[in-house]
Structure formats: C-alpha cells, structure tokens
Amino acid sequence: MKVLRTIPVFVLLVFFAFPALVHAARIGDVTDTDWGEQTFRFLSLRDAAVRNAVLGSVFMGVGCGLFGGYVVARRLALFGDTLSHAVLPGVALGFLWSRSKDPVAIFIGATVAGLLGTFVVAWIRKTTRVKEDSALGLVLSGFYAVGICILTVIQQMEFGNQSGIDKFLFGQAAALSSEDVSLMGVVAIGALMMVTLFNKELLVTSFDEGFARSVGVPVEFIRYVLLVGLTFAVVTSLQAVGVVLVSALLITPAATAYLLTDRMGTLLLLSALFGVAGGLLGSYGSFLGNNLPTGPFMVLACTSFFAIAFFCGPKHGLVSKWLRRRNRVRQVSLENTMKAAYQVLEAGDFAKESVTVGALAARRRTSVTEARREADDLVNAGFASMLGSDDPGPRYSQDARLSLTPAGWERACQIVRNHRLWELYLTNEVRYAADHVHEDAEKIEHVLGEKVVRHLERILKDPQRDPHGSVIPSLEDIERGSGLSTNPASATGYFQQN
C-alpha cells in the first residue's frame, strides 16, 4: 500500500526531471543586479537556467534531506564531510577524461573517488591504531589535495579555462545543465524509493544494530546501500553547493528536523522540506548578485532554519523551554500562596471567609510587600479577589483582605489534599517517620495527577486525617467550595456547619 501511494509522487518527479530544453543566457553571467528585476526573473521561471536551478534545488533538497536524516541519526556527520571532500579528485579526473564538463563522466569519477575514500577510512581503521577522527582527517585532506593538484593542472589546459570547473568548489546553481538536473532527479527518486522500500530495515539498523542483527536484518547490506546512496547524493549536489559545503546540506536540515520531532518518518519529511527550502532560498540569494557562489547562500538559509528551530521550536526550542519553565515556576508560586490562604483559614477554623495579607506573610514567612505581590498575582490569575478595593489605604497595608474565588478555593483544596495524602502515604505505606515527610510532599503536591490521587485514596482507604492530625479536605469540600461566592455576605457559610 505504501509503495502504491508514492507512485504519483514519482510520476510527478519524473515529469519535472525533464524540462523543456530552452536556450537562454546563463543567469550567473548577468551583470544587472537590480533586486526587483532579478526577483521577477527568478519567480517567473522564464529562463531555462532558472528552471534548472529551481528543479535542481528541489531534487537536491529531497535527496540530501532524506539521506541526511540517517546521517544525523547514525552520527555520521563528520563522515559526510570527509566523503564530500574525498570526491574532488574524482570530479577532476572525470573532467580530465571527458575533456569537458560532462555530468556522467564526473558522476562516475566522483562516485568512485567517494567510495574509495570510504574504503580507505575503513581500511585504516581496521589495520592500524589510528583513531577514527584522524583516519577521517587523513582521507579528507589527502584526497582533497590530490583533487586540488589535478584541478590546478586542468586550469592551465585549453579546455579547462572557461569550463567552470572552479564552480565545483563553492557551487553555482545557475551552471546546472539539464543533464545535471536529470541525474539529481534520479537520485532524489532513488532516495525516496530507498526510504519507502527499506523503511523498517533502515530504522532498526540506525537505532539498534544489535537487535537488527538478531532479527535477521542484513545490517551490512543496508549500510552499503545507505553509503552508496549517500555518495550519489553528495556527488550530484556538487555542482549546486560545491565540494566544501555539501556536508552542510546533509547535516543542517536533518538536525533542524531532529529539533522538531521524535518520529523518524516526520523527521525525514521535514528534513527534505528544509533541504528544498534552503536550496531554493540559496539559489535565489546567489541569483541577486553577479556570479555569486550558490553553496554559501544555501548553507546560510539552512542554518537560519536551524536557528529558528533551535530557539523557537515548540518542544525543544530554547525560548519555548524557558517559557514553559517560567510558567511552571509561576504556577507553583500561585499554588503555594493559595495553600497558605487555605492554611490561614484552617487555623481560624474556617470562621472567616477572607485572610489578611499580614497573616499570609506570616504563614509564608515573607515580608508583607512580598506577600502583597503574591496576593496581587493571585488576583490577576483569577484565583482570589481583594476586598475593600475602593479604599486605597488598607490595600497597601497588611490588613488588606483577600478571599479565594471558587476556582481558587478548589485548587487550594486540591493542593492541600495532595500534600496530606502524600504525607499519609509515605508514613503508612512507605514507613517514613512522620517528621520526614513534609519536604517531599511540598514538592510533589504540585505535580500529582488526578489518577494518582484516586489511586492513593484507594490505597489509603479514603482517609480523613493526615499523619499530623490535620483534616484532609474531602471531595465534597472541594465541590461545595465551588459554590462559594466571592462576596462574603452571600457565602453559603459552609465552614460554620462543620
């Protein structure tokens, strides 16, 4: 079923992979750098070069994004960097062999070089004591140097001069030919097919190799499939992003997606989306100036997405985490004030409907000013109301009176109930000493859920009093409390009944 559903997507991709062959000026050569004009040219897709750049960015985003998901999950980020540098001699040799910028020759050369680099890393690791990072660094810089030597020779040759071979270092999406785009399309489709067909195998080998082996998944085979696919993705993206920065397209979109989701499927989807968006923005950015390299702009676009997710991601974002934490602190502080108000009422045998700020301060062991601020917070949150607010005098003194609203009363009862149930549980069931349970209950009272409280009640057989002899507010107290009016004159007088 899954395969069937993806067929239309493939058809669509194949359709886009072979755009009409229209000859047009290379956008990179345009000297006119008027923003509006260039933006219009880019958005209208009038030039074939623009169409190639756009399509190429989309395919590259999909291919690199999908493989990047596994690169990040398997912690292969620095391996991806090595791979992308190691393909350079292959690019140069492919160029030398075909004596032109022939995409197929370059593709073959680069793939062979990339796989050879991978093999050399594995071989060094296997036969020597050289550590992994050094092995990667050796292959990265050694292969790269060979590539640089061949490139500098090619640049002196007749065919190498105006060929744009130097565009492979930093990328130039405008120089993409329709053959390049077709190759990228094939890789993107291959990546999609691989992800759909080997979904389960890739998932299990990425996260638990031992388990995968034990259930008979061909771990080695899957790793090689992934490696070859990764090499293809890097090689086809070279023209657009360049050798040096290709690894960013593998890492950054996937890392961004990793900040936003916990599911591999969603991660891959988001990663491909960010890859496509980064690629498009990058080629647009480089299009605005004359002969600007594309790669750096794509990398910067991807990194901006990462930065946004890093700070504002709903679940793991720094700002979101900070907001949640602040809310939590505020909530605990409110609940503590309500609890203090309840305890003041309780100390007066519930003879009164309201508490003074001074009593609250004494109970919380803070200054009157502090208690006053807490009381204001409670009023603002709708859990209490100030009495005699017409008279500004006592409002700012310790005699200002405060009364809990029904919602406040309910929450206060719940907190006190949580606290006392927990103390009772610790003394009766866990056999703590009665004088050691308060600290723990202070913390847990704010987080006990409804279900746990019901369970505690069952275990403790619906207790009436806590280990210190205080009455545990019952469910009826809470419910009847919700009928309380904020106006003390019309209060039900529930407390006096007991």
Next chain:
Amino acid sequence: MREEFFPTFDSGSVFVDPWLSGFESTFQVVLMGFFVCLACGVIGNFVVARRLALVGDAISHSLLPGIAIAFVFTSSHSLPAMLIGAAVAGVLTTVLIELIHRKSRVKPDAAIGIVFTTLFAVGVVVISIWLDNVHLDADCVLYGEIGLVPLRESFILSGANLGPLPIAIMGAVALLDILLVIVFYRVLLVTSFDAGLARSLGMPVNTTHYGLMIALALTIVAAFEAVGVVLVVAMLIFPAVTVGFFFERLPALLFGVAPLSLAYSLGGFHLARWLDCSIAGAMVVTAGALFVVAWFFGPKGGLIYRSRALGFLFATSKQKISPQIVG
C-alpha cells in the same frame, strides 16, 4: 596551453634548475613550507593524541569569516587585525558548538558540522561580495598561494632584511609553538594522554585545552595564506600519524616532525615543479605518499609487519616467546 597531464620528466629541470637559476625564491618557498609543516606538525601531535583532528578541521574552516572581515575593515594584510578576527571567530566557534550541543539534543558531531559550515559560508559570502578577487581570492582560501610568498614585502628588522614577511611570521610562530611545547611539555603530555591523572595531579586541564586551541588558531592563521584552510588540516594530522608507524614515544614523535616537514616541503615543491600544479596540494600529496609508505612498511603496526604470511621475516624474540593465539 598545455596538452598532456604529465609533462615529460626531466630530472634536470625539476630538481636542479630551480636551485641554480632562482635560488632565492626557491629557498624561500621551501623554507615557508618547512615552517608551516613544522609548526602544524608540533601542535598536530597533541591534536591527534587528543582526538581533536576534526575539531582542528572545523576551526580552520571557521576562522575564515574572522580573517575576511578583518580584511574588509583594514583592507590590507594586517596581521594584528587578522589575528583578532581569527581569535574572535575561533572563540565564537567553540561557544556555538558548546551552546548547540549543551542546550539542544543535537549530537556533538552534527553541532560541529553545522557551526563550521555556517561560519565558512559567511566567510565565503563576505569575500565574494566585498573583497571580490581584490585582496583575497575565494579559491586561494582553499589551497593557498605559497608560490607567491617570495613576492611579498620584506620584513626588515633594524636594517637587516630577513626575507618576506610571511616567512618571518611563520618562522616566529613555529619557534613559539616549539618553545610552548618545551615549556609546558609535562602538562601537555599528561593532559593529552590521561586527563583523569592530570586532574588528580592538580594540573590545569581546561586551561591547557584552551591554550592549545589558541596556539592551534594562531598557527592556522599564520599558515592559512600559504596552504589554505583544508590543507592545514593535512599538515596537522599527517606528520603525527606517519611518525606513529615508526616510534611510539612522544619525544620521538615530536622530533620526527622536523625531517618529515623537510621531506614534505622539498617533495611538494619539486612535484609541483614537475606537474606545474598547486605547491600546497603537492606538499600534501607527498605527505599522503609518505603516509602510505609508512602504513605499509612502518615497523610499528605497518601492514607488512602485521601480516601473518610475511610475519616470520620480522619475527622478533619477543613475538616467539608469546605467540598470538588466533581465535
């Protein structure tokens, strides 16, 4: 326009002519290469021992925006400005990697990858928009211009001409690195190989780490113009790993850097002379070739010494006493 990739090899023109006809410039290029390899190799031994090879790669890439922005503001090869820019970029790299790795669930390897590609991209954008082939070529960033060193302005100290400025600076940096290693030898040794022991002995582990990073950044900045950001990494790793196939003790590893540096520099220069290609690239190719030789023939863990088929040739008495049990 040349036609063939490999020109005909004429030992006279490759090895003898450059020394006879243009001795001064040849000597200066070779000396510069030697200083670069020496400085990088000495620091690189500790980088490799601490498994920081790829952090070195990341730092060398991410210094670029600092250097480029310093260029934009001073519009000259002003070394203090470049150093300040590079130092800021270096600190920024470390801080950003730590921030991403500590404050989110992104793994350290991905954090390194994100930070250095981003900073490098910023550098390339700055160069291609504001510098635009005037002071600093974007490609030069990648493989250096060591061949142009003899053409640079001279460094004149109290009347005496001490050769081109980059060579004087690189030599000073190499000397500084060597002095630092001699002075802090014990601390570097212990912190690199056993951080736990170093801590228990009360050695300043973190300070040493940052000190080493600063020395690394300084070396990279000085070497960057000559060999480019990627090949600097080769100079850091290759000497240490290659000597590691012959010796195991740190003093030997450090002393081994000097002859290797000379070999890289001379070999690279003459290879480039023959093929007429990038000298820095050829130096690293030489380094790679010497690494392969060491990998095959090195007495400490070389392929041939390890192979069982040929093992009897090199079997020492120690190996005879305790034969390896093959499971």
